Amino acid sequence: MDLTPLIPTGRQIIESYGDGRFRVAGAVYEGSVLVFPQATLAWSVTMMTELSAESLAPVAAQADAGEIDLLLVGCGPRLAMIPKDLRAQLRAKGVVMEPMDTGAAARTYNVLMAEGRRVAAALIAV
Numbered sequence: 001m002d003l004t005p006l007i008p009t010g011r012q013i014i015e016s017y018g019d020g021r022f023r024v025a026g027a028v029y030e031g032s033v034l035v036f037p038q039a040t041l042a043w044s045v046t047m048m049t050e051l052s053a054e055s056l057a058p059v060a061a062q063a064d065a066g067e068i069d070l071l072l073v074g075c076g077p078r079l080a081m082i083p084k085d086l087r088a089q090l091r092a093k094g095v096v097m098e099p100m101d102t103g104a105a106a107r108t109y110n111v112l113m114a115e116g117r118r119v120a121a122a123l124i125a126v
Contacts, residue, residue, distance in 0.1 A: 029042055
């Protein structure tokens with residue numbers, strides 16, 4: 001089923017991932033990315049041990065603006081746990097973090113976008 005027609009124009013859709021890159025809304029990004037409904041940013045995180053409040057500052061800013069309330073965290077090839085203190089920091093801003101492997105996060109992001117949810121994805125390249 002083609003989900004593309006269900007997504008409002010101008011929204012970021014993850015078209016493909018793998019080989020250390022992503023294709024989002026027609027643009028190719030080398031390495032990890034932060035995907036928001038209106039924009040995609042290169043992200044310097046390459047492994048879960050680098051995940052921090054600083055690395056997620058753009059997510060916090062989007063939360064403060066009321067743009068997102070769910071962050072899918074693509075942990076790489078396998079699910080990893082997110083530190084409780086980091087979860088609590090974003091939760092205080094109204095954002096729930098959901099970790100999963102990067103492939104699952106990319107697919108879930110697209111489905112939630114099609115449903116009109118206020119979602120973002122922090123995706124570690126695989």
